[in-house]
Amino acid sequence: xxxxxxxxxxxxxxxxxxxxxxxxxxxxxxxxxxxxxxxxxxxxxxxxxxxxxxxxxxxxxxxxxxxxxxxxxxxxxxxxxxxxxxxxxxxxxxxxxxxxxxxxxxxxxxxxxxxxxxxxxxxxxxxxxxxxxxxxxxxxxxxxxxxxxxxxxxxxxxxxxxxxxxxxxxxxxxxxxxxxxxxxxxxxxxxxxxxxxxxxxxxxxxxxxxxxxxxxxxxxxxxxxxxxxxxxxxxxxxxxxxxxxxxxxxxxxxxxxxxxxxxxxxxxxxxxxxxxxxxxxxxxxxxxxxxxxxxxxxxxxxxxxxxxxxxxxxxxxxxxxxxxxxxxxxxxxxxxxxxxxxxxxxxxxxxxxxxxxxxxxxxxxxxxxxxxxxxxxxxxxxxxxxxxxxxxxxxxxxxxxxxxxxxxxxxxxxxxx
Numbered sequence: 001x002x003x004x005x006x007x008x009x010x011x012x013x014x015x016x017x018x019x020x021x022x023x024x025x026x027x028x029x030x031x032x033x034x035x036x037x038x039x040x041x042x043x044x045x046x047x048x049x050x051x052x053x054x055x056x057x058x059x060x061x062x063x064x065x066x067x068x069x070x071x072x073x074x075x076x077x078x079x080x081x082x083x084x085x086x087x088x089x090x091x092x093x094x095x096x097x098x099x100x101x102x103x104x105x106x107x108x109x110x111x112x113x114x115x116x117x118x119x120x121x122x123x124x125x126x127x128x129x130x131x132x133x134x135x136x137x138x139x140x141x142x143x144x145x146x147x148x149x150x151x152x153x154x155x156x157x158x159x160x161x162x163x164x165x166x167x168x169x170x171x172x173x174x175x176x177x178x179x180x181x182x183x184x185x186x187x188x189x190x191x192x193x194x195x196x197x198x199x200x201x202x203x204x205x206x207x208x209x210x211x212x213x214x215x216x217x218x219x220x221x222x223x224x225x226x227x228x229x230x231x232x233x234x235x236x237x238x239x240x241x242x243x244x245x246x247x248x249x250x251x252x253x254x255x256x257x258x259x260x261x262x263x264x265x266x267x268x269x270x271x272x273x274x275x276x277x278x279x280x281x282x283x284x285x286x287x288x289x290x291x292x293x294x295x296x297x298x299x300x301x302x303x304x305x306x307x308x309x310x311x312x313x314x315x316x317x318x319x320x321x322x323x324x325x326x327x328x329x330x331x332x333x334x335x336x337x338x339x340x341x342x343x344x345x346x347x348x349x350x351x352x353x354x355x356x357x358x359x360x361x362x363x364x365x366x367x368x369x370x371x372x373x374x375x376x377x378x379x380x381x382x383x384x385x386x387x388x389x390x391x392x393x394x395x396x397x398x399x400x401x402x403x404x405x406x407x408x409x410x411x412x413x414x415x416x417x
Contacts, residue, residue: 054118061125116406160185350393
């Protein structure tokens with residue numbers, strides 16, 4: 001056993017994997033207890049691995065870390081899903097997803113920190129399989145051990161899909177027997193596939209897609225899948241796709257966060273002047289209905305694409321026009337939309353809730369722990385861990401933080417002694 005591998009194993013504790021976009025519960029929350037007093041010279045990197053171009057986050061399952069990158073393959077830019085050894089960072093395999101073609105959107109950011117355009121979607125791991133959704137809307141199921149393709153579906157070709165500005169950024173969501181995505185044409189805009197063989201389980205609705213990933217949650221005792229489309233929020237049953245409720249929030253655009261659910265309240269925000277709103281879900285004689293709690297215009301509150309987290313009735317997320325390198329971390333009261341505090345300087349990164357803190361991955365590659373309290377901004381710890389641009393959120397698994405930028409991926413130890 002090498003010294004590096006022994007050190008890596010020493011940093012691991014028993015805990016849940018981080019198998020999908022926004023973690024095991026789809027809500028950006030980790031159940032782990034981590035080290036909150038960080039060394040003055042920064043967190044110890046268990047490994048650091050070059051990862052070319054892309055805004056895909058790292059997911060972790062069965063001892064492997066998965067992400068998507070853009071690479072030149074035989075002279076042509078391709079999107080690839082790559083698997084790394086979660087303990088060492090060694091690349092185990094790569095699998096082609098299709099041509100890498102973008103219409104911009106990834107080249108803005110802080111001075112000296114531009115470029116890196118690439119895949120936006122994050123792989124999902126489940127039961128020995130990896131599910132990926134390319135920017136050109138090809139859904140693939142790969143064998144997690146080898147990267148070999150199990151099944152695939154070209155949503156544009158097979159379901160009349162229409163891509164959006166800056167291409168699809170949504171991640172596939174696995175729940176029970178199904179994989180959920182959006183992007184099909186009229187009558188099949190929302191799609192569920194059998195995760196084992198790729199057959200369509202159900203399809204429906206006419207909503208145009210956004211960059212938002214579906215959210216699976218239980219509201220008032222009913223498990224449901226919530227999509228944020230250009231018509232607004234639409235909730236459906238996982239089993240059949242039957243619509244449970246709608247919350248109209250129409251806009252013409254593609255940049256939107258993943259819905260955030262807390263109890264019977266759903267929070268949503270979209271970029272480029274759309275703003276932020278929350279609705280309350282209630283039961284009726286005929287099913288469910290959604291009613292507006294509040295709305296804040298974009299110049300007051302806008303999360304762009306960065307999905308916040310929620311703790312004890314307060315929402316914590318990156319606010320403002322997210323392409324600005326000084327975009328603030330904002331704390332908002334979920335019930336009213338009132339802003340409790342803001343703190344500038346994070347840029348369009350992402351947030352994860354862990355051990356009573358908001359773990360922020362900033363645009364410039366800092367990991368920052370902030371106490372999850374509405375009283376004031378209280379920074380607990382900070383460490384610079386990545387070069388490049390970070391437009392995603394970090395994952396927490398086994399006493400480690402997994403994060404990546406447009407240049408590299410890193411695994412750092414935050415295991416308690």
